[in-house]
Amino acid sequence: MCGIVGYVGSDQAAPILLDGLARLEYRGYDSAGIAVVSENKELQVKKSKGRLQVLSDIINGGKSVEGVLGIGHTRWATHGEPNDVNAHPHLSQDGKIAVVHNGIIENYVELRDFLKAKGYVFQSETDTEVVTQLLSFYYAEDSDIFNAVFKVLRRIEGAYALGIICADCPDRFLAARKDAPLLVGFGEGENFIASDVTAIIKHTREVAYMEDGEVAVISAEGVSFYNIMEQPIEKEHSTIDWDVSAAEKGGYAHFMLKEIMEQPEAIRKTAFSRIRDNKVFFEDLSIGAEYIKSISKIYIVACGSSYHVGMVGKYNLERMLRKPVEVCLASEFRYCDPLVDDKSLVIVISQSGETLDTMAALREAKNLGAHILSIVNVVGSSIARESDDVIYTWAGPEIAVATTKAYSTQLVLLNMLGMYFGDILGTLSKEEYDAIMGELLLLPTKMEKMLEDIEDIKHFASDYFNHSSVFFIGRNLDYAMGLEGSLKLKEISYIHSEAYASGELKHGTISLIEKGTLVIALGTYAPLFDKAMSNVVEVQARGADVLALTTESNVSEMRKTVENVMTVPESHTIFQPSLGVVPLQLFAYYVALLRGCDIDKPRNLAKSVTVE
Numbered sequence: 342m343c344g345i346v347g348y349v350g351s352d353q354a355a356p357i358l359l360d361g362l363a364r365l366e367y368r369g370y371d372s373a374g375i376a377v378v379s380e381n382k383e384l385q386v387k388k389s390k391g392r393l394q395v396l397s398d399i400i401n402g403g404k405s406v407e408g409v410l411g412i413g414h415t416r417w418a419t420h421g422e423p424n425d426v427n428a429h430p431h432l433s434q435d436g437k438i439a440v441v442h443n444g445i446i447e448n449y450v451e452l453r454d455f456l457k458a459k460g461y462v463f464q465s466e467t468d469t470e471v472v473t474q475l476l477s478f479y480y481a482e483d484s485d486i487f488n489a490v491f492k493v494l495r496r497i498e499g500a501y502a503l504g505i506i507c508a509d510c511p512d513r514f515l516a517a518r519k520d521a522p523l524l525v526g527f528g529e530g531e532n533f534i535a536s537d538v539t540a541i542i543k544h545t546r547e548v549a550y551m552e553d554g555e556v557a558v559i560s561a562e563g564v565s566f567y568n569i570m571e572q573p574i575e576k577e578h579s580t581i582d583w584d585v586s587a588a589e590k591g592g593y594a595h596f597m598l599k600e601i602m603e604q605p606e607a608i609r610k611t612a613f614s615r616i617r618d619n620k621v622f623f624e625d626l627s628i629g630a631e632y633i634k635s636i637s638k639i640y641i642v643a644c645g646s647s648y649h650v651g652m653v654g655k656y657n658l659e660r661m662l663r664k665p666v667e668v669c670l671a672s673e674f675r676y677c678d679p680l681v682d683d684k685s686l687v688i689v690i691s692q693s694g695e696t697l698d699t700m701a702a703l704r705e706a707k708n709l710g711a712h713i714l715s716i717v718n719v720v721g722s723s724i725a726r727e728s729d730d731v732i733y734t735w736a737g738p739e740i741a742v743a744t745t746k747a748y749s750t751q752l753v754l755l756n757m758l759g760m761y762f763g764d765i766l767g768t769l770s771k772e773e774y775d776a777i778m779g780e781l782l783l784l785p786t787k788m789e790k791m792l793e794d795i796e797d798i799k800h801f802a803s804d805y806f807n808h809s810s811v812f813f814i815g816r817n818l819d820y821a822m823g824l825e826g827s828l829k830l831k832e833i834s835y836i837h838s839e840a841y842a843s844g845e846l847k848h849g850t851i852s853l854i855e856k857g858t859l860v861i862a863l864g865t866y867a868p869l870f871d872k873a874m875s876n877v878v879e880v881q882a883r884g885a886d887v888l889a890l891t892t893e894s895n896v897s898e899m900r901k902t903v904e905n906v907m908t909v910p911e912s913h914t915i916f917q918p919s920l921g922v923v924p925l926q927l928f929a930y931y932v933a934l935l936r937g938c939d940i941d942k943p944r945n946l947a948k949s950v951t952v953e
């Protein structure tokens with residue numbers, strides 16, 4: 342999605358803005374631009390369709406743009422096609438004000454008509470230009486940009502993170518937020534804004550997260566914050582607990598590969614600090630034992646891979662808690678009049694903590710009286726802040742659009758939540774609890790071992806990368822894991838891929854299996870291994886080319902029927918998908934590599950989906 346960065350200090354702004362935007366590239370974009378004010382109050386706007394490099398080449402890496410204050414933007418088109426004119430920043434008709442914007446102004450048509458009637462001529466098709474021209478309209482009243490911003494905020498409806506510069510104010514710029522992430526970074530004699538901390542982490546780890554309705558005035562000397570009533574407010578500063586190296590490739594060809602390899606360590610960080618004397622503790626949770634016992638139903642609400650975590654979680658939590666668990670796509674949940682009440686626990690899962698559909702579902706569930714517990718990676722994100730309880734995955738920054746380490750840490754945390762609740766509810770025997778705990782402690786090491794030897798996965802990828810259609814089949818936890826394996830493959834390699842519960846194949850989809858169709862048969866869920874085998878035979882009989890995945894103890898059995906088999910170490914069934922997903926991630930990665938795809942930034946996708 343769109344990215345924002347802003348800078349004021351004593352260094353040349355343009356190179357800093359370009360560097361910040363480069364660090365936001367992973368979020369997905371189709372055009373980029375910057376606006377810089379020079380000391381002689383000249384406002385320069387440079388923007389271009391396409392990759393950031395195009396813009397950088399036009400302005401010689403930023404060197405040809407003078408000035409120490411500026412804003413930058415990477416745009417992911419919503420209103421109007423990706424082109425130079427629709428790219429941000431947008432400049433007001435009088436050339437005095439430039440704006441970058443993330444989000445959507447819902448009443449932009451009405452405002453545009455109002456401004457057109459006043460003689461304003463619009464250059465772009467964007468909703469953002471309305472903000473720029475409206476600012477210019479109010480600025481003309483008293484030449485006070487601060488007043489103009491508040492007047493505009495009272496008129497616009499929708500979601501926004503805004504960066505605003507005015508040629509008459511070469512020493513400060515403004516920022517405003519509602520329903521779109523924005524933070525302020527504090528430096529020595531320089532200050533920043535960014536929609537995502539990765540843009541500025543190179544310069545500072547001290548930040549303040551802006552809340553809805555807040556406005557910031559940023560100068561090199563300091564930052565003043567105001568609420569929507571225009572009253573000054575104090576903001577708490579937070580320190581980011583990772584540094585710039587965490588958001589760099591560190592010798593790997595792609596962030597995705599780096600993040601796959603980081604999974605064992607990420608799981609250690611996520612899990613082990615919450616284990617004492619072989620028991621799981623979530624000390625910061627506000628829900629107590631009485632509330633946990635009173636829960637009548639658990640909902641897991643999420644999108645994409647986070648939803649797939651929920652699919653695995655349903656099987657595991659129902660087993661551990663003997664309570665009904667419903668997994669809902671956030672985009673559906675908000676419109677389905679959900680039967681949620683104050684006896685419902687709603688677990689919201691999100692890496693970014695900013696996914697708009699998930700956020701809307703959270704608010705819907707909260708209004709209905711549910712307790713909201715979120716599992717989130719990005720500290721201080723909107724979902725984290727609006728939840729009653731938050732458990733952070735502490736996976737560090739995840740840059741590749743295709744999630745891997747966030748998925749794995751979410752999954753481990755959800756299982757740990759099951760252990761924690763199961764212990765309180767008495768639905769997990771001590772023996773079972775200890776067995777699960779024993780495997781949890783071994784999980785990172787088993788994963789590390791798998792990651793040391795990935796030659797067979799590379800080999801299978803080279804066998805199959807030319808296929809145009811793939812089916813993942815599995816039962817129970819293998820089905821849930823297959824959903825994620827299939828999404829990984831399709832999103833980065835652009836191969837059409839579907840995941841099916843094996844038993845459901847014969848109800849329609851099996852008609853698509855013909856000679857040479859690739860079927861990835863998942864047989865890691867031990868209780869249903871025999872059933873998995875019969876489904877393998879079933880698709881082979883229709884000519885399918887099968888690549889199987891099973892555990893070490895079942896590999897010889899599987900090899901009697903299938904030549905190509907990937908293996909994973911044995912674990913407790915609860916954690917088997919945590920191991921099984923790793924070869925699927927790697928398979929997707931190497932297939933995409935062989936197909937020459939842009940692995941970290943797949944077409945049409947954004948890291949965090951902040952539009953509906």
Ligand code: M6R
Pocket residue numbers: 644645646647648690691692693694695696699742743744828829832948949950
């Ligand atoms: O940040 P979130 O976890 O809320 O994001 C949800 C999905 O957009 C995300 O998982 C998406 O499906 C990934 N591209 C999958 O790799």
